[in-house]
Amino acid sequence: MQDIVKVSNLTKRFNQLTAVNDLSFTVKQGDVYGFLGQNGAGKSTSIRMLLTLITPTEGDIELFGLALNRHRKEILQQVGAVIEKPDVYTFLSAYDNLKLFARLSGVRPSHTMLLDRLELVGLANRAKDPVKTFSQGMKQRLGIAIALVHNPGLIILDEPTNGLDPQGIADVRNLILFLSREQHKTVIVSSHLLNEIEQIATRMLIIDKGKKLVEDSAAALLNSADTILQLNTADNEAALDILKGSRWADHLKPMRNGQIVLRLNKEEIPQLNRFLVQMQLDVLLLQPRNNLEDYFLQITAGKQHVDPFTN
Amino acid sequence: MWTHLQIELYKIFRRPRTYLAFAAITALIAVIQIGLLVDGKEYTDFVMADFAGSFTVDGKILNGYFICYVILQLLLVHVPLLIALIAADLISGEANMGTLRLLLTRPQSRTAIVMAKFLAAVIYTLLLLVWIAILGLLVSMWVFGTDDLFLMKSSYVVIVKESDVFWRYAGAFCFAALAMVTVAALGFLLSFFAENSIGPIVATMSVIIVATILSTMNIPIFNTIKPFLFTTHMITWKEFFDFKVNDANEAIIGSIQNPDKIIRSALVLIIHIVAFISAAVLVFRKKDILS
Numbered sequence: 001m002q003d004i005v006k007v008s009n010l011t012k013r014f015n016q017l018t019a020v021n022d023l024s025f026t027v028k029q030g031d032v033y034g035f036l037g038q039n040g041a042g043k044s045t046s047i048r049m050l051l052t053l054i055t056p057t058e059g060d061i062e063l064f065g066l067a068l069n070r071h072r073k074e075i076l077q078q079v080g081a082v083i084e085k086p087d088v089y090t091f092l093s094a095y096d097n098l099k100l101f102a103r104l105s106g107v108r109p110s111h112t113m114l115l116d117r118l119e120l121v122g123l124a125n126r127a128k129d130p131v132k133t134f135s136q137g138m139k140q141r142l143g144i145a146i147a148l149v150h151n152p153g154l155i156i157l158d159e160p161t162n163g164l165d166p167q168g169i170a171d172v173r174n175l176i177l178f179l180s181r182e183q184h185k186t187v188i189v190s191s192h193l194l195n196e197i198e199q200i201a202t203r204m205l206i207i208d209k210g211k212k213l214v215e216d217s218a219a220a221l222l223n224s225a226d227t228i229l230q231l232n233t234a235d236n237e238a239a240l241d242i243l244k245g246s247r248w249a250d251h252l253k254p255m256r257n258g259q260i261v262l263r264l265n266k267e268e269i270p271q272l273n274r275f276l277v278q279m280q281l282d283v284l285l286l287q288p289r290n291n292l293e294d295y296f297l298q299i300t301a302g303k304q305h306v307d308p309f310t311n
Numbered sequence: 312m313w314t315h316l317q318i319e320l321y322k323i324f325r326r327p328r329t330y331l332a333f334a335a336i337t338a339l340i341a342v343i344q345i346g347l348l349v350d351g352k353e354y355t356d357f358v359m360a361d362f363a364g365s366f367t368v369d370g371k372i373l374n375g376y377f378i379c380y381v382i383l384q385l386l387l388v389h390v391p392l393l394i395a396l397i398a399a400d401l402i403s404g405e406a407n408m409g410t411l412r413l414l415l416t417r418p419q420s421r422t423a424i425v426m427a428k429f430l431a432a433v434i435y436t437l438l439l440l441v442w443i444a445i446l447g448l449l450v451s452m453w454v455f456g457t458d459d460l461f462l463m464k465s466s467y468v469v470i471v472k473e474s475d476v477f478w479r480y481a482g483a484f485c486f487a488a489l490a491m492v493t494v495a496a497l498g499f500l501l502s503f504f505a506e507n508s509i510g511p512i513v514a515t516m517s518v519i520i521v522a523t524i525l526s527t528m529n530i531p532i533f534n535t536i537k538p539f540l541f542t543t544h545m546i547t548w549k550e551f552f553d554f555k556v557n558d559a560n561e562a563i564i565g566s567i568q569n570p571d572k573i574i575r576s577a578l579v580l581i582i583h584i585v586a587f588i589s590a591a592v593l594v595f596r597k598k599d600i601l602s
Contacts, residue, residue: 048600083413
C-alpha cells in the first residue's frame, strides 16, 4: 500500500510550550487512521500542520509522496478536511456554501453533483435553507459534504463528532465507513472518544503531550497479550483481601465502579478462576475487556493521570 | 485569483451589513439635499454674509455643483467608517466565524487570498464612491440644475465656470477613491491582528482620527511628520477646484493651480497602500491559524 501521509520528526513549539514533540507516523492508502489522545494531547495542532494552517517548528510532512512545504497547492487539491467545528458561512445556504468551496477547490460542480453531495450527508431537502437555521449536527454533515465536494483522496476529520447527539455520532461513523469501504478513501479521524474510533479505525496512533505513545493496526492493539479483567464476587472486599495476599497481588489495579480490576495475560485467566473457586469465593462476573479505552489506560498507566473518557 | 475575487465579492454583497453603508450614504445625502432644497437660500445668505457688501452674485449659487461640493466636504470625513466596516472585517470576520481555517485548507496560496480579499475591498470602496457620485453629483445636478461653481474659501472666493466644473469633479472623485482605498488597506491590514471585527474597525477609526488631528494641528513638533501622514493627503481632492489665472486675473479653463501637489499626495497614498498590503501579506504568510 502506498504511503498517503508520511510525517517525520514533527515538532511544534509555541514559545515555551511544546505542543507536538518529535512525532512520526505513516498513513497508508485506504486506512481509516484513528488519531487518538486526550484533549490537549496535540492532535489538532498536528492536523493543522498537515493542512498548512500551522507551520511546523521542525520536521517534514509528505502527502501523496510530495513535500507539503513545496507542493501545497497540488496536495490540498487532493485533501478534504473538517477541523473541529464545521464553521461555514451562516448567511449562505448549504447549497451556496458547497458551491463556493467547490470553486475554491478548483472544481466547477454541476447542480446534480452538488445535490448528490448533499444527498450523501442527508441534507438535500435543506439545500436552499440558510445555514444559520441548521442544528450542530446538520452543520457537521455540511462540513463533511464540503470536505468531499472536490472528490479528494484523503479526508481529514478533526473531532468530527463534537457536539453531536448519539444519532449524529452514529451517522458520522457510518459515513466514514461508507467513504472507506465503498469509495476507497483514506480517512484520518482524530478524536478523544475512544469507543467511536475503536469501531471504525483500521490503524491507530495514540499521542500524549505531543509525543507518540504507540502506532499500530487496530487489531494488533486490541488483541495484545495483556488484558484488563473485571471481577465481581459476592463479597468483593473479602476477595480483594485474599487477592492481595496471593501471587495475584501484583496484577491488581484500582477498583472501578465497585468491581475488582486486574491486568494479566489472557492465558492466566483460567488459573485465576481456579484460584477464586479454591478460595470459595462466589464469582458473579469474570470479564476480560479488550476495548481501546482499557488499552489506553494500560499504556498510559504509571505515566500520567488519565481522566475517564466520556461520551 | 479571479475565481477567488468573484467569491469574495459574492460574500461581501450577500451580507446585509454591506448595504448599510449604501443606505447610510443615501440617507445622509438625501438629508443634505432636502435641507438645502427647503432652506438653501438662508444657508447661502449665511455663508455669503462676509462678502455681501463686496459684490453681488449674478446667477444661481445653490446649484448641483455647489450641493455636491458641500456633500463631499461633509461626507468624505465619515465614509472611512463605512469602508472600515467591510475592510476591517475581511480577515477578522472570517477568523471569528471560523471559516478562515476552512478557507486556508483550500488549494489557494495565502498571497492570492490576501490579494483577492483586498481587491474585493477596493471594488466595494469604488462602488461606494460611485454611489456618492450618482447621488451627490448627478442627482443634485438634476434637482438643483447647473451653473458656475461658487466656492467660499477662508479669505477669498473662487468661481469655476460651469463648463469647467464636471471634469474637476471626475478628478476629485478619482482622488477621493485613492484616499478611501488607503483607508481600506489600513483596515484590511489591522484585520489580520484580531479574531473579531470590532477591534480592527475601532483601531482603523482611531488611527484615522489621531492622524487627522496630527495633520491639522499647527504645532511645530508635528509639522515634520505631517507630510508622511496619509491623512494629510486625503483632502487633496480639493486642489482640483483651484485653477490658474492669466495676467488679466481671469481663470484659465482646464487648469489646476498646483498639480504637483496632487501628484505628490497621490504618490504618498499609493506608497501607504503598497506598504499596508505588503505588511498584510507578510503577516498572513507566517500566521499560525489557531482559531
